[in-house]
Amino acid sequence: MRETPLHHVHRALGAKLVEFGGWHMPVQYGPILDEVRLVREHVGLFDLSHMGRLRITGPEAVSFVDRVATCFCAKIPMGAIRYGLLCREDGNPIDDLLVYRSEDEVFLVVNASNTERDLAWLHEHAADFDVHIENQTDALAMLALQGAGSEATLGPLVQGLDLSSIGYYRFGMGTVCGIPNVRVSRTGYTGEDGFEIYFPAADAERVWGALLEAGKPLKLAPIGLGARDTLRLEAGMALFGHEIDESHNPIEAGLSFGVSFHEDKGDWIGAQALARIKEHPTRALVGITTEGKRVPRQGYALFSGDQRVGEICSGAVSPTLGKHIGTAYLPVSLAQAGETVDMDLRGKRQACVVVDLPFYSRTRK
Amino acid sequence: MRPDDRKYLPSHEWAKIDGDTFVIGISDFAVEELSHGNVDDLVYCDLPEIGRQVVAGETFGEIESVKAVSDLNSPIGGEVVEVNRAIEDHLELLAQDPWGKGWLIRVKPTDKNTDHLLDSEAYEKVVVAAEKE
Numbered sequence: 001m002r003e004t005p006l007h008h009v010h011r012a013l014g015a016k017l018v019e020f021g022g023w024h025m026p027v028q029y030g031p032i033l034d035e036v037r038l039v040r041e042h043v044g045l046f047d048l049s050h051m052g053r054l055r056i057t058g059p060e061a062v063s064f065v066d067r068v069a070t071c072f073c074a075k076i077p078m079g080a081i082r083y084g085l086l087c088r089e090d091g092n093p094i095d096d097l098l099v100y101r102s103e104d105e106v107f108l109v110v111n112a113s114n115t116e117r118d119l120a121w122l123h124e125h126a127a128d129f130d131v132h133i134e135n136q137t138d139a140l141a142m143l144a145l146q147g148a149g150s151e152a153t154l155g156p157l158v159q160g161l162d163l164s165s166i167g168y169y170r171f172g173m174g175t176v177c178g179i180p181n182v183r184v185s186r187t188g189y190t191g192e193d194g195f196e197i198y199f200p201a202a203d204a205e206r207v208w209g210a211l212l213e214a215g216k217p218l219k220l221a222p223i224g225l226g227a228r229d230t231l232r233l234e235a236g237m238a239l240f241g242h243e244i245d246e247s248h249n250p251i252e253a254g255l256s257f258g259v260s261f262h263e264d265k266g267d268w269i270g271a272q273a274l275a276r277i278k279e280h281p282t283r284a285l286v287g288i289t290t291e292g293k294r295v296p297r298q299g300y301a302l303f304s305g306d307q308r309v310g311e312i313c314s315g316a317v318s319p320t321l322g323k324h325i326g327t328a329y330l331p332v333s334l335a336q337a338g339e340t341v342d343m344d345l346r347g348k349r350q351a352c353v354v355v356d357l358p359f360y361s362r363t364r365k
Numbered sequence: 366m367r368p369d370d371r372k373y374l375p376s377h378e379w380a381k382i383d384g385d386t387f388v389i390g391i392s393d394f395a396v397e398e399l400s401h402g403n404v405d406d407l408v409y410c411d412l413p414e415i416g417r418q419v420v421a422g423e424t425f426g427e428i429e430s431v432k433a434v435s436d437l438n439s440p441i442g443g444e445v446v447e448v449n450r451a452i453e454d455h456l457e458l459l460a461q462d463p464w465g466k467g468w469l470i471r472v473k474p475t476d477k478n479t480d481h482l483l484d485s486e487a488y489e490k491v492v493v494a495a496e497k498e
Contacts, residue, residue, distance in 0.1 A: 294433075
């Protein structure tokens with residue numbers, strides 16, 4: 001297993017460490033539900049240094065990304081970020097990612113579990129383009145602050161960049177804790193306001209410590225991957241290997257906002273297949289909630305009467321909603337808010353209700 | 366050392382003879398694996414009805430934490446004659462006293478033989494190996 005530059009720090013904090021995507025990562029420092037509440041009510045700090053960070057440079061960087069990714073890279077304003085996926089010809093995804101656009105590079109943030117596979121795929125398709133692909137995963141630490149207290153925590157540590165001027169899904173370069181050229185983006189995987197920062201791995205411990213110190217009056221605490229998964233699910237965000245994978249495409253997953261069929265994007269891998277799916281989707285990703293005691297889990301079957309109609313992709317105890325939540329694919333006809341389906345637990349059934357995603361929205365309380 | 370007045374399954378359940386019946390529960394190691402020291406992470410315990418037949422080594426229920434579900438396997442085959450319903454509303458009993466108040470079911474055995482189970486010394490080796498993972 002790989003270790004992030006903060007591995008010993010997590011150990012010292014008494015974190016429970018588990019294998020995740022080939023990395024030894026903190027799943028929790030204390031009760032998971034408390035960590036979820038802390039981010040929703042205050043602010044949390046995440047070590048995300050396991051995520052893949054890939055830098056694409058060269059004169060054809062943008063058109064290369066437009067060939068392999070579903071989002072329209074050429075249309076991303078400088079200093080902005082867009083969500084997209086890398087798909088195969090059949091329209092099924094290899095990974096989902098964030099695409100950061102600058103004057104002289106395109107910066108990709110991908111899932112830790114898929115980094116090697118993504119790199120192989122990118123190299124395979126780079127042959128036709130004048131581009132250079134650099135894997136910056138080991139060189140850069142990545143931290144996230146998520147929660148209402150994020151800007152107040154980070155702001156005092158930043159020079160040369162006005163955080164309040166960075167809008168959602170935009171980024172800038174500033175000096176953080178005295179370190180120049182630190183990428184700071186207003187992005188995150190929780191549905192709260194927050195920032196993700198990227199800086200040299202050697203400075204990881206110092207910056208982590210500085211953020212914890214700065215955030216103390218705002219109740220900042222470290223948050224593990226267990227709470228991160230619950231937070232992203234509450235916010236209706238997909239996780240590769242659950243809502244999307246080799247046989248679950250972005251269209252039926254409700255991720256069309258990350259897929260561009262604009263004619264100026266050029267021919268891209270998966271376009272035809274996804275256009276066909278868009279014409280005739282057979283299933284749709286929905287949210288489900290249940291008042292019962294059992295928690296929805298990936299793989300549990302869903303029944304409508306005696307008919308098996310779907311399967312759960314993700315599930316969690318949601319302290320924000322006060323009930324258990326999950327996602328599932330259902331036939332389009334059943335994929336309507338208010339429909340009832342039963343979750344199957346070794347023959348026992350528990351009633352669930354279909355709801356629209358997201359379960360939680362900061363702006364639509 | 367874990368209690369030597371009972372026998373164990375490698376999956377961390379224990380069975381203690383009590384007159385004609387066996388009391389069955391899970392070890393402190395199992396509770397720790399599920400809750401990571403946070404009793405609030407325990408969400409639900411699914412226990413069988415009285416009268417249910419259980420088979421040695423097979424599942425009689427499930428225990429659920431925030432992040433995972435684990436099977437509960439019976440060390441002993443027989444009939445469930447008592448169920449500790451208090452657990453269902455007080456999962457913290459499992460963390461506080463897994464060897465006593467945290468018992469799960471009582472089984473009237475079809476066969477009182479426990480040779481197929483681990484004694485506390487053998488179970489200790491299982492725990493040590495599991496901790497290394």
